[in-house]
Amino acid sequence: MPLLHVTDMSHNFGGLQAVSEYNLSLDPGQITGLIGPNGAGKTTIFNLITGLYRPTKGSVRFDGEELVGKKLNETAAMGLARTFQEMKLWRHMTVLEHIKMARYSKLSYGLMGAFLGTPKRRREERKVTELAMEYLKMFAVDQVADQLVVNLPYGDQRRVEMARALVIEPKVLLLDEPTVGMTPDEMMAMIEVIRKAHERFNLAIFLIEHRLQVVRELCQHVQALVFGQVLVEGKSDEVQNHPKVIEAYIGEQEVEF
Amino acid sequence: MDEATAPKKIGGLFYRLDQFFKPVPLLGYLLGVLVCVLWEQMAGEQLSAFLGLPKMPVLFGLLTIFKVVAGVINLLIKGDAFNWATLVHVPTALVYLTVIYLIPISLVARASVKPANALARYLQGFPLIITALVQLGLMYAVLHIWADMSDYRLITLKLTLIAVLFTLSLNIINGYMGEFSCSHPGFMAIGAYMSSLFTVGLFTSDKVLGDAVFTFSAAYLSFPLALIFGGMMAALGALIVAIPSFKTRGDYLAIISLAFLFIVKSFFENMQVLGGSRGIAGQPDWATLPVIFITMAFGIWTINNFVTSTMGKALNAVRDDETAAEAMTVNTRKTKMVAFLFGAFWAGVAGGMLAHVLRYVNPAMFSVQKLAEVLAMVYFGGLNSVYGSIVGAVSISLLGEALRPLEILKWIVIPLLLILVMIYRPTGLIAFKEFDVRQVFGPKEVD
Numbered sequence: 263m264p265l266l267h268v269t270d271m272s273h274n275f276g277g278l279q280a281v282s283e284y285n286l287s288l289d290p291g292q293i294t295g296l297i298g299p300n301g302a303g304k305t306t307i308f309n310l311i312t313g314l315y316r317p318t319k320g321s322v323r324f325d326g327e328e329l330v331g332k333k334l335n336e337t338a339a340m341g342l343a344r345t346f347q348e349m350k351l352w353r354h355m356t357v358l359e360h361i362k363m364a365r366y367s368k369l370s371y372g373l374m375g376a377f378l379g380t381p382k383r384r385r386e387e388r389k390v391t392e393l394a395m396e397y398l399k400m401f402a403v404d405q406v407a408d409q410l411v412v413n414l415p416y417g418d419q420r421r422v423e424m425a426r427a428l429v430i431e432p433k434v435l436l437l438d439e440p441t442v443g444m445t446p447d448e449m450m451a452m453i454e455v456i457r458k459a460h461e462r463f464n465l466a467i468f469l470i471e472h473r474l475q476v477v478r479e480l481c482q483h484v485q486a487l488v489f490g491q492v493l494v495e496g497k498s499d500e501v502q503n504h505p506k507v508i509e510a511y512i513g514e515q516e517v518e519f
Numbered sequence: 520m521d522e523a524t525a526p527k528k529i530g531g532l533f534y535r536l537d538q539f540f541k542p543v544p545l546l547g548y549l550l551g552v553l554v555c556v557l558w559e560q561m562a563g564e565q566l567s568a569f570l571g572l573p574k575m576p577v578l579f580g581l582l583t584i585f586k587v588v589a590g591v592i593n594l595l596i597k598g599d600a601f602n603w604a605t606l607v608h609v610p611t612a613l614v615y616l617t618v619i620y621l622i623p624i625s626l627v628a629r630a631s632v633k634p635a636n637a638l639a640r641y642l643q644g645f646p647l648i649i650t651a652l653v654q655l656g657l658m659y660a661v662l663h664i665w666a667d668m669s670d671y672r673l674i675t676l677k678l679t680l681i682a683v684l685f686t687l688s689l690n691i692i693n694g695y696m697g698e699f700s701c702s703h704p705g706f707m708a709i710g711a712y713m714s715s716l717f718t719v720g721l722f723t724s725d726k727v728l729g730d731a732v733f734t735f736s737a738a739y740l741s742f743p744l745a746l747i748f749g750g751m752m753a754a755l756g757a758l759i760v761a762i763p764s765f766k767t768r769g770d771y772l773a774i775i776s777l778a779f780l781f782i783v784k785s786f787f788e789n790m791q792v793l794g795g796s797r798g799i800a801g802q803p804d805w806a807t808l809p810v811i812f813i814t815m816a817f818g819i820w821t822i823n824n825f826v827t828s829t830m831g832k833a834l835n836a837v838r839d840d841e842t843a844a845e846a847m848t849v850n851t852r853k854t855k856m857v858a859f860l861f862g863a864f865w866a867g868v869a870g871g872m873l874a875h876v877l878r879y880v881n882p883a884m885f886s887v888q889k890l891a892e893v894l895a896m897v898y899f900g901g902l903n904s905v906y907g908s909i910v911g912a913v914s915i916s917l918l919g920e921a922l923r924p925l926e927i928l929k930w931i932v933i934p935l936l937l938i939l940v941m942i943y944r945p946t947g948l949i950a951f952k953e954f955d956v957r958q959v960f961g962p963k964e965v966d
Binding site: 312314333334335338339343344346350351352353354355359362363364365366367368369371373375376377378379383387390426427430 | 820821824825828829831832833836838839840842843844845846847849850851861903951
């Protein structure tokens with residue numbers, strides 16, 4: 263049985279069919295890629311799966327539980343972590359605070375603990391700090407733990423974002439264009455980071471990418487999305503060289519120029 | 520040439536002052552101020568008589584100076600008679616300030632660096648609560664001696680301490696959570712009325728609320744209960760604002776909360792049971808300085824605990840990016856509700872104390888002007904900062920008092936100052952600074 267199972271999911275924004283009859287099955291440990299031209303609805307699919315939007319039709323099952331109707335924070339706490347294309351870091355918070363924040367749903371103290379600073383809260387905060395530092399070390403950003411995240415170079419910010427999503431201890435990680443705006447070197451480093459995280463946590467990863475090289479390196483299975491519909495699906499090479507996919511991409515380029 | 524060197528000189532002076540006071544821990548300053556207030560108690564009267572001041576300056580000589588300034592302004596604008604001899608009060612008040620306060624505090628603070636740091640280091644070996652209690656006790660002693668010298672000082676100090684708590688409670692919402700709430704004076708009103716209902720209704724005979732239900736001499740021990748009751752009721756009122764405001768994403772809070780403020784005010788104006796627009800008077804005199812000081816310290820402590828915990832930091836995450844907060848498992852709605860109710864609770868407690876300091880309460884106290892005042896304190900001091908709220912509340916309160924002789928001009932000077940702060944420091948004087956209690960009370964290590 264697949265870990266994440268999406269069946270016949272559709273969504274429209276006031277008449278505009280953004281996603282139609284979308285299907286996905288993601289097994290534990292599998293890396294699936296989602297490619298497609300701008301505006302194809304890739305990020306919308308992420309938002310629908312994670313509960314940021316509610317699909318008009320269809321079902322999303324995760325670990326045997328229905329996700330439709332659950333809110334973003336609930337699906338995240340269940341083990342469905344995601345990153346964002348534009349990162350969405352908190353500008354007034356330090357690197358360490360970012361990582362600690364992702365443990366919110368697992369905090370063992372209650373409101374009274376937070377108000378009164380009970381020993382239980384102090385122990386828990388210390389524990390969370392230690393855990394967070396471990397993750398920061400893993401991503402080689404522990405040296406800047408006390409810095410504001412906005413002061414970090416771009417590549418480090420991406421790594422902090424990745425660590426923040428992983429500290430939730432997810433079973434499925436949804437990555438929205440993790441290499442956007444990176445130089446080729448940074449991109450190769452990011453591929454390594456993703457691969458390492460995948461091995462270490464035995465994650466299932468669902469990945470949106472524009473760069474076909476990243477998809478080729480990481481994904482066993484690829485879906486190509488055009489106008490909210492899956493056009494082709496299959497092995498990475500097959501999909502990328504499929505004439506329909508090439509047409510969709512080149513067609514877009516013609517419009518651009 | 521002069522212009523180029525002048526700022527550098529000032530910078531140099533500030534730098535040298537900074538270096539001079541850098542190794543002084545809080546304990547050192549407390550000792551310094553303690554010496555000042557004792558010195559004033561001993562020699563203040565004689566010195567002001569010697570300097571020809573009409574009476575001992577109550578507010579560091581500031582009030583005396585601005586009285587003279589107001590006299591000059593009235594002479595210029597209205598042509599009022601001005602006694603030129605009072606002009607000498609400006610330099611003499613400054614001399615008084617220097618001799619009584621500035622010189623002793625600098626000398627003692629600086630001279631006590633070594634013992635004060637040693638003592639602070641020694642105290643650090645104990646649990647934090649001991650360190651805090653010792654230094655807060657010292658702080659209280661200073662304030663007590665200072666306020667003991669005149670009734671005016673006592674009431675100004677009480678109102679200032681209440682303002683600190685009130686400002687910080689609003690900072691939770693407007694600063695830490697980053698949403699604009701206007702209903703805080705409303706929560707204060709609820710707290711003031713409800714705690715008055717508790718104390719006046721139960722323990723004193725009153726025209727509006729009838730005879731006392733209980734009469735026993737230790738009734739003042741119930742005052743904390745009255746304050747908690749007021750705070751709880753304010754939090755309950757906050758629930759009315761919070762439910763519709765935080766149901767969806769987006770910024771409805773400002774409008775709903777402003778409406779709430781007006782509703783609360785007209786509610787109390789029209790409740791004849793609660794005295795209508797005349798309000799309730801005759802509160803027992805239970806809001807003494809120690810009670811207010813302890814309540815304020817406890818309030819600051821819990822608020823600071825909350826905002827430094829991961830649970831409370833969720834407020835910052837919600838403010839900086841709500842979607843990201845939610846994606847990182849933060850229950851944003853609960854977070855916002857809790858913070859809003861928590862802020863309202865402490866506003867209610869502050870209101871309860873206010874009613875018992877002034878010993879009357881009426882709806883007119885909680886108008887838009889009160890809102891403007893507390894917003895000024897929050898934004899002047901600095902968002903997202905306990906230091907900021909303390910600095911903002913104290914400086915706006917003291918400034919308001921010091922500028923009182925200027926009458927209507929006061930309302931030009933204070934807003935002007937606010938505008939300047941907004942231009943040069945858009946988030947306030949001391950914004951986004953973490954209040955680490957251990958560090959505040961600890962020794963200053965300078966290498």
